[in-house]
Amino acid sequence: MVHLEHRLARADVIGEGGFTYEDWELLLRRGDEVRAKVRKMGPGFCRLPYDDPSDMVRFARERRGMYSDLVVVGIGGSALGAIALISALSHPYYNILPEEKRGGPRVFFSDNVDPWQLRGLLDVLEPRRTLFNVVTKSGGTAETVATFLVVRRFLEDALGGSWREHVVVTTDPERGDMREVAGREGLPAFPVPPDVGGRFSVLSPVGLLPAAFAGIDVGELLAGARDMDLRLKNSSPEEDPAYIGAALNWIFYGKGKRMTVMMPYSRALKELAEWFRQLWAESLGKKLDLEGKVVQVGPTPLRALGATDQHSQVQLYVEGPPDKFFTFIVPEDYGADFVFPEYYPDLDAMGYLAGRRMSELIKAEQIATAYALAEAGRPSMTIKLPKVDPYHLGGLLYMFEMQTAYAGELFGVNAYDQPGVELGKRATYALMGRSGYEGLRGEIEKFLGGIVI
Ligand code: PA5
DSSP: OOEEEOGGGBHHHHOTTSBOHHHHHHHHHHHHHHHHHHHHHOOGGGGGGGSOOHHHHHHHHHHGGGOSEEEEEOOGGGTHHHHHHHHHHSOTTGGGSOHHHHOSOEEEEEOSOOHHHHHHHHHTOOGGGEEEEEEESSSOOHHHHHHHHHHHHHHHHHHGGGGGGGEEEEEOSSOSHHHHHHHHHTOOEEEOOTTSOGGGOTTSHHHHHHHHHTTOOHHHHHHHHHHHHHHHHTSOGGGOHHHHHHHHHHHHHHTTOOEEEEEESSGGGHHHHHHHHHHHHHHHOEEEOTTSOEEEEOOEEEEOOTTGGGGTTHHHHHHSOSOEEEEEEEEEEOSOOOBOOOSOTTOHHHHTTTTOBHHHHHHHHHHHHHHHHHHTTOOEEEEEEEESSHHHHHHHHHHHHHHHHHHHHHHTSOTTOOGGGHHHHHHHHHHTTOTTOHHHHHHHHHHHTSOOO
């Protein structure tokens, strides 16, 4: 079971940088109301663990052997969840395993409009053996549809009309230009539920279709998320790890810890921290509160990887500004291990390692870092994950989504919109000459002192 420890966030343990008994009382007092509000609102992502994935799983199973490469074309919430799933649950060098060991296609992501990167990707693909999964909930995101246009040309030049057998779309079930394209061209298409925002969509076809192609047990992911849902529903605020995670972040934000660092001690979970960074930033970074008052609120999420970033970031974390709260994630079972051989018993740097395990070393490094932070009065919590497998990862993803929904209530903001990214999107349309945006183009040119592109 996923387990959260917060002893090293307590003021009676780490001193004045920690939370007090009064803080704890306050967060427990707000717990029932906050959790009830979220449950009553019933955000769409809460339903996803109960959806039936069989169409999608069948589609992936039937086609896995037909393609040597799958390319997911999407950005933000339409890419980060699938990246997190595949990097956590596949072999760490999945793409370079021989085909018979992989059992499915190599998986690549195209989540930018950097021509150098896309050229490089197309150079390593064989059109006849490649499937592109175009993922866009709105169906109109510039980066994604632009890449689709290039991809169609790449496929059509090589395959003519049968390019259509090499594209599958994941988009809104009815609306948007990508749905229209899927209809016109007869492309297979999976739905993104309209009431599920991009960053909360990992457990929909957005994340699950690529995962199924990579051979990940999608049923177990959903079972883990369902069990987590039941656990959170049936627990008190004190026992609810999603609520405690949200409430501690909120308490510490109020104490001037404006940044929150997620630091898994597991390479498999590095991209999960990247996914969380978007979930937390886009959901909580808001100008207005729920009453329309200007608050300009939001903890800045950072991500680090243990033990690697002990040699990069930890100096800053321990001695720099005391403006951060830390979340460590540690698997109990790494799924592999090494016992250190006793080659040099007389050498200080190596002798003490003999007979110990590599998993013990990485766990000791995490405890040591949390201790060094605590000793400097810097609070942290640690999430222990029994294993990085589909069941526990499904639970963890769901827990973080719920944590974000609770945090939205505590910070008093709408966790499900992203008005701050709209102007940049519209400005891009204006600069690229999309009709209806001529006025905005004029305004931008005035700002920038002339024609810019
Ligand atoms: O979380 C979000 O809502 C965003 O990050 C979107 O996922 C991102 O902008 C891509 O949008 P779309 O799926 O509509 O292409």
